[in-house]
Amino acid sequence: MRTFDPDTLDLRTNYHLMISGIIPRPIALVTTVDKMGKVNLAPFSFYNGFGSNPPIVGFSPAFSGRTGKAKDTLLNIQETKEFTISMVSTPMMDKMVITSKEFERGIDEYVESGFSKRDSEVVRPPGVMESPYILECKLQDIIELGGKPGSGNLILGQIVRFHVSELAFDNEDRISPYKLDAIGRLGLSWYSRVKSGIFEVDQKQRLGFENLPGFILNSSVLTGSHLNKLASIIELPETDQEFMKSIYGQLENELHTLCRKYIDENEMTKAWQVVYVLREMHE
Ligand SMILES: Cc1cc2nc3c(=O)[nH]c(=O)nc-3n(C[C@H](O)[C@H](O)[C@H](O)COP(=O)(O)O)c2cc1C
Incomplete structure (x- = not known):
């Protein structure tokens, strides 16, 4: 084994050790609104479910490792205390990558990426119409995890509505992972298509x-x-x-x-x- 002591490593190395081994990670495409109602959309893979009674999900927008700035998603949830999570399926991959770009606060990543909005029933933020699995959530708690550049902010939310596409059910009325066709995030530029295997998105070669x-x-x-x-x-x-x-x-x-x-x-x-x-x- 190679052993590493995080206290002796820089932020980047610790980050890479985490994202390379905590895999595969589901991707939450999170929609929020600010207090003026302006919509924001961004993906987060430090994401999971944490309890089912009541149903709780959590994800973590970190402070920027470069500038220490808070992400728009965190600022909006602090303001309006609601969000939706849309699962990322294979046909959504390219647009999802666009939403991860650092757009100015107030820019609607739905417009930038070409995703469509699906009105929610209980919360103000919409979900992503193209997604086969959408959660409407109300904020439960925000736990600051360091307050420094690169530090996480664990956002816990209670699910108040589940929306699952008719097309995701099989003949026996089970939600089928084959039909959901989810994407998971791995280390660096690797992703996994859950139903088939690993693929790579080489961002570096692109013009950008x-x-x-x-x-x-x-x-x-x-x-x-x-x-x-x-x-x-x-x-x-x-x-x-x-x-x-x-x-x-x-x-x-x-x-x-x-x-x-x-x-x-x-x-x-x-x-x-x-x-x-x-x-x-x-x-
Ligand atoms: C697949 C994927 C997963 C990501 N996961 C995270 C994450 O868990 N935490 C985080 O802070 N940023 C994550 N990012 C980067 C954010 O999406 C990016 O910083 C985005 O610009 C934040 O948008 P916002 O400022 O509108 O909230 C991820 C990006 C991608 C492409």
Whole structure:
């Protein structure tokens, strides 16, 4: 065995030791609202159930390891004391990753990611329509776990409604793990598709959202899912002057729509040529 004493290690190493061995972790896609009613959505895998009478769940938004700042989810729950948890199934993977980006407080990650809202019955925050399993929860307690950068804040909530998709039940009316098709989080960039096995999301190779131009990030035509496809490119395509010439002269809004069409058709090289033309317009 290799043995490690957490007191002698830095925050990053302790974090990696935890996320690599406490696996697989379920992913709670947590919706909250602030006191003005603005919606926030983010994933958390330090998450589990802790009792069934009454039914209690817990998850832990940590203070940022870099800045020490509290996450929007924690601030909203402190303000409004309610949340929903939507389970992440395989078709939700790409959009879930978008919701984990550090958007400004008040930005609605449903809009950024392309997820749809499902109204709740008891609490104000909606659930994620695309999820087959949604919990409505009322805050029970917040336990601060250190108050330092990287420290957790254990949020315990009482489940006040369960919502389970009809499609998740098998012929004998059991909730089937095959039908739920959940994703679990492992260490680093590994995930597991519960019903089949491990896969890797290599974030490092991607271009990344941070390298998309501002006029694309702020486009009112492209959804988060379109942005994700643009940001997923590993190497920028070369400019194709002939093609670019063929679309010169179009209005900016028309170019955004054209870019969207090419992304929908998986014509990423063409979609990028449209971005290059837009870039020239913004120079
Ligand atoms: C699969 C996954 C699991 C995550 N689990 C956690 C977690 O348990 N605790 C945490 O603080 N951040 C976790 N994160 C990072 C947060 O989702 C991220 O910091 C997000 O921007 C927080 O959003 P908010 O500020 O809107 O609350 C996770 C990210 C992903 C992709």
